[in-house]
Structures are given as C-alpha cells and as structure tokens.
Amino acid sequence: xxxxxxxxxxxxxxxxxxxxxxxxxxxxxxxxxxxxxxxxxxxxxxxxxxxxxxxxxxxxxxxxxxxxxxxxxxxxxxxxxxxxxxxxxxxxxxxxxxxxxxxxxxxxxxxxxxxxxxxxxxxxxxxxxxxxxxxxxxxxxxxxx
Numbered sequence: 001x002x003x004x005x006x007x008x009x010x011x012x013x014x015x016x017x018x019x020x021x022x023x024x025x026x027x028x029x030x031x032x033x034x035x036x037x038x039x040x041x042x043x044x045x046x047x048x049x050x051x052x053x054x055x056x057x058x059x060x061x062x063x064x065x066x067x068x069x070x071x072x073x074x075x076x077x078x079x080x081x082x083x084x085x086x087x088x089x090x091x092x093x094x095x096x097x098x099x100x101x102x103x104x105x106x107x108x109x110x111x112x113x114x115x116x117x118x119x120x121x122x123x124x125x126x127x128x129x130x131x132x133x134x135x136x137x138x139x140x141x142x143x144x145x
Contacts, residue, residue: 058094
C-alpha cells in the first residue's frame with residue numbers, strides 16, 4: 001500500500017489503526033491497552049509478562065486502582081522471593097479491570113510470539129472475554145499462524 005510515495009507495512013497500518021482507536025477511546029470513556037510482540041525478545045515475552053503489561057495500561061486508564069488488584073499485589077510482595085502474580089491471577093485482575101469500562105486490547109505481531117507461549121496468550125485473552133463482555137480484542141499477525 002502506498003501513500004504519497006511511501007510504502008506502508010502491515011506494522012504501519014496496525015499502528016495507524018491503534019492510534020485511531022486510542023483517539024476515539026478518549027471520547028468514548030474507554031481504555032486501550034496494547035502489546036507489540038518482537039521476535040528478538042521472544043524469551044522474555046511470556047504470557048504473564050504480556051498480561052502484566054496490558055494490565056498496567058488498563059489500570060492507568062482507571063480513576064483508581066480496584067481493591068482486588070491492590071490486594072493481590074500486596075499479598076505477592078509478602079510471598080517468599082517477592083514473586084509476581086501467576087497467569088491465572090493476571091487473568092482475574094484483567095477481568096476485573098476490563099469489566100469496569102469499555103476496553104480494547106490490541107496485540108500486534110502475534111506471529112512473533114514464541115510458539116510455546118502463543119496458545120497461553122490466546123487462551124488468557126479468551127478467558128478475559130468470557131467475563132468482560134464490553135471488551136474487544138484486535139490481533140494482527142502473519143497468516144501462517
């Protein structure tokens with residue numbers, strides 16, 4: 001696709017779509033959370049880190065942090081080794097957060113997610129959708145996956 005002599009990549013088109021969605025979300029009292037997968041950092045882009053990144057963005061879109069989320073983080077801080085919340089905890093927290101206001105979750109370049117993580121990420125997003133009817137998910141990736 002060309003625009004004024006420039007060739008737009010699928011990543012460019014995805015970014016334009018996400019930018020437009022962010023602009024509209026502000027007018028609709030909605031929140032947007034985005035994650036861009038990167039092949040070069042696959043090993044650190046675990047399902048828990050992906051959901052944690054999305055959750056931080058969603059919480060920032062709220063006027064105040066829900067008590068359930070604050071309590072979950074406080075209890076994990078007291079745990080041995082100060083481990084972070086587990087994937088199931090992250091899913092529950094995202095369900096809580098996304099059920100409070102219209103939510104858009106954007107995942108770019110899913111094909112660059114490590115194959116072993118991809119199913120867990122998609123399953124987690126599906127569980128979020130089951131409890132958060134006002135949530136919409138936008139995913140891009142190459143067709144080979």
